[in-house]
Amino acid sequence: MTMDGAVVVPGTTQGAEWVDEVVLAGPDDNICFRVPDPVDLGKLRQLVRDRQKELAQSGFRPGGAVALRLPPSMAFVTHLLAIWRGGGQAILLDHRLTDYEVRRAIERLVPQVVVSPAQPVPAGLRTFVEVDTDLASYSGHPAGTSHAVVQLSSGSTGPSKVIGRTADDLVAEVLRYTQIDGVPQRGERLILLPSMVHVLGLVGGLLYGLHAGVELVPPARLTGDAILQAIGSATTPATVLGVPFHIGLLASVQDPPWLPQFKRMTTGGELVPAAVWRAFEEKYGVPLGNMYGMTEVGVIGTDLYGEHRPAIRPAPGIEVRAVDGELQIRRPESPYLGLSDPTRWADGWLHTRDAGVVDPGTGLVSIKGRLDSQVSVGGLKVDLTEVEATLASLRGVEAAVVAFDGAITAYVQLNEPRPVADLEAELAQQLASYKRPRTLHLLNQLPRTTTGKLVRDLSTLRKAVS
Template identity: 65%
Template sequence: MTKGLASAGSALVTSPEWVDEVLLRGADDDRCLYSGGPVDRAALRRLVAQRQARLTEAGLRAGGSLALRLPPSVAYVANLLAGWRIGAQVSLLDHRLTAFEVDAALDRLAPQVVVEPGRITSSPLSPFADVEETVTARPGRPAGTPHAVIQLSSGSTGPSKVIGRTAADLVAEIERYTRIDGVPLPGERIIVLASMVHVLGLVGALLYGLHAGVQVRPPERLTGDSVLDAVAAEATPATVLGVPFHIGLLASVVDPPRLPQLKRMTTGGEAVPAATATAFTERYGVPLGNMWGMTEVGVIATDLFGEHRPALTPAPGLQVVERGGELWVSRPESPYVGLSDPDRWADGWLHTRDTGAVDPDTGLVTVKGRLDSQVSVGGLKVDLTEVEATLAELPGVVAAVVLHDDVITAYAQLDAPATAASVQAGLAERLAAYKRPRRVHVLDAMPRTTTGKLVRDRSVLRAAAAGNGVPR
C-alpha cells in the first residue's frame, strides 16, 4: 500500500477528505494531466476549488446528488473531484448518449445538480475536449445510498444496471492497481483512449494516475498517428490504455516509427483474438496486455505482459472461483442500487455471468464467454463463444457476434475481399455442421456501446441487419 492510501485509512475514505489524501496529494509541479499542455497538481487543485465553489453556489451539499454529463476533459475531472470533495454522490452519464437516453437516466437517478456541456471548442475526434460547462439545479433528491459514484452498465447485453461504488471501494481498487505487476509507474505516462466515464478509464487511468504520480495524457486526436505522436511527445515511458477496438487505430499506421518510450498497450472490455495479439506484438515489439473487469468491481484479473493469453492472474486482494461453470468474484457488498437479486450477488460473491475456469495449481483464470452462450441444437450442446471465436479468426472478419435467435445467427463486419460465401466456406472447414450459423448477416459496421464493446442485444442487431438489407 502506498503512502497516500495508507494515510487515508478506513475512516477517511468515508469522508470528502479522501480526495485530497488519495488523489490530489503531491508536489505542486507534478504534471498529472495533459490537455493542450501540461496541467500540474497545483493548477488542478485550483480548478477543483473553483468548481467546488460553483457547485456549492448551485445548492450542492454533503449527502447531495450530482450528475455529470461531460466529455472527458479537464472540466470533467475538476467537477468530479469537486463533487466528491463536497461529499456528494456523483452519477456519471456518457456524453454520447442521446437526449432521450439522458432524459430517461435523469428521471431514473433524480440528481439535484446537473453539469452538462456548454460550448465545446475542440475537434469531435479529440478524446479530451475543450469544454465550457453549464451547471443547473433541479428538483432532484439527495443521495439515498452511501455510494460516492453511480454508473450505468454498458448495456451491451440489455438494459443498463445502476451500479454504486463507495469511496472505500474506489480506494481499494486503486490500491489493487499499485500491486499489479506491469502497471505504469510514478513518473511514467498513460496514453488514455478508454473513456473516463467508464470504469477502465475512470479508475485504471484517471484515479490510479492521480494517486500514483502517473501523467494521464490523451492523444490530440483519436487516430493511430496521433496516439503515436502522444507517445513520442516526451521521453518518459508510456502505456496505451484502451479497448480492443482501439487496437485498430495503431494497426492503421502504415509504417510506425520505432518508439522506445512505448512500454505496452493494455486493453480491457473484450478478449483479443490470438491472431490480433500476435500481429500487434510483432509490429510494435511491445506486449499487448489484457485485463478483465466489470463496472461492479473494477479490475478483476490481468495479464499485462501477454504471457498467459487467454488466462489471467486475479488482481491482489480479490478471489475468483468457478461455480457451476460460472466465474464468481469476491465482493463484500452488493454493488447494485435498488436491486437485491441473489442471482447477481449473494453472500459476498458477485456472479459475473461469465463462464470460465480457474486452474487449481496456478490460480490463473480463463474467461470463456457469457453464461448464456451454451445452447442445445438437436440435442447437441453448442458453445456460441467457440463459434464466435472461430468466425472472428477467419480472414477478412473485422468483428463478429454470434447469438441463438431461433437458430444460430451470426452478425459480421467484413473487409474485402471477404464475403458471406467465403465466411460460410471457412466455417464449414472448421466447425461441425450442427455448430455452424444458419444465418449470417453482413453489416457495414457492427453496433457498439459507447465504450466500444460489441452490442449483443438481439433487437439492436436485428434492426442493424434490417437496415443493412437481407441476410447474406
C-alpha cells in the same frame, strides 16, 4: 498535502479527505495531465476548489448528488473531484447518451445539480475536449445512497444496470493497482484512450494515474497515428491503456516508427483473439497486456506481460471462484441500486455471468466468454465464443457477433468486400456443420456500446439488420 474545503458527511463513506490524501497528494509542480499543454497538480487543485464553489452556488449540498454529462475533459475531471471533495455523490452519464436516456436516469436518481456542456460537443475523433459547462439545479434532495459514484453498465447484453461504489471501494481499487506488476510508475506516462465515465478509464486511468504520479496523456485524436504521436511526444516510458477496438487503430498504421519509449499496451473489455495479439506484438515489439474487470468491482485480474494468455491472475485482494462454469467474485454487498436479483448477487458473491475456470494449482483464471454463449443445437453443445472467434479470424472480417436466436446467427462487419458464400465455405472447413451459423448478416457497422464493446443484445442486432 491537503487542501482547504474538504467536507465530511457524517454516516457516509464520502468524506473528502480521501480525495486529498489518495488522489491529489504530491508536490504542486508535478505534471499530471498533458492536454496538450501541461497541467500541474497545483493548478488542478485550484481548479477543483473553483468548481466546488460553482457547484455550491448552483444548489449542491454535502450528501447530495450531481450528475455529470460531460465528455472527457478537464471540466469532467475537476467537477468530479469537486463533487467528492464536497461530500457528494457523482452520477456519471456518458455524454453520448440520448436525451431520453439521460432524462430517465435523472428521474430515477434525482440529482441536485446536472452539469452538461454549454454548447453541443463537436463530432469527431477527439479524445479530450475543451468545454464550457452549464449547471442546472434540479432539487434539494440528498443522494438516495451513500455511494461516492454511480455508473451505468455498458449495456452490451441488454439494458444498463445502475451500479454504486463507495469511496472506500474506489480507494481499495486504486491501491490494488499499485500492487499489480507492470502498471505505469511515477515519472512514466499513460496514453489514456478509454472514457473516464467508465471504470477502466476512471480508476485504471484517472484515479490511479493521479495517485501514482503518472502523467496522463490523451492523444489529440482517436486515430492510430495520433496515438503514436502521443507516445513519441516525450522520452519517458509510455503505456497505452485501451480496449480491443483501439488495437485495430494501431494495427491500421502502416510501417509505424520505432518508439523505444513504448513500454506496453494494456486492454480491458472483450477477449482479444490470438491472431490479433500476435499481429500487434509482431508489429510493435511490445507486450499486449490483458485486464479483466467489471463496472461492479473494477479490476478483477490481469496479465500485463502476456505470460498466461488467455488466462489472468486475480488482482491482490480479489477472490474468484467458478461455480457450475460461472465465474463469481466475492463482494460483501450488492453493487446494484434498486435491484434485488439473486441471480446477480447473493450470499456475498457477485455472479459475473462469464463462463470460466479457476486452476486449483496456480489460481489462474481462464475466461471462456459469456455464460449464455453455451447453447444446445440438436442436443449437441455449442460454444458461440468458439464460432465467433473462428468467424473473426477469416480474411476480411473486421468484427463479428454470434448469437442464438432459435438458431445460430452471425452478424459480421467486413473491412474488405467478400461474398457471404465465400465466408460460409471457409467456415465449413473449420467448423462442424452443427456449429455453423444458419444465417449470416453483413452489416456496414456492428452496434457498439459507448465503451466500444460489441453489442450482443438480440433486439439491437435485429434492428441493425432491418
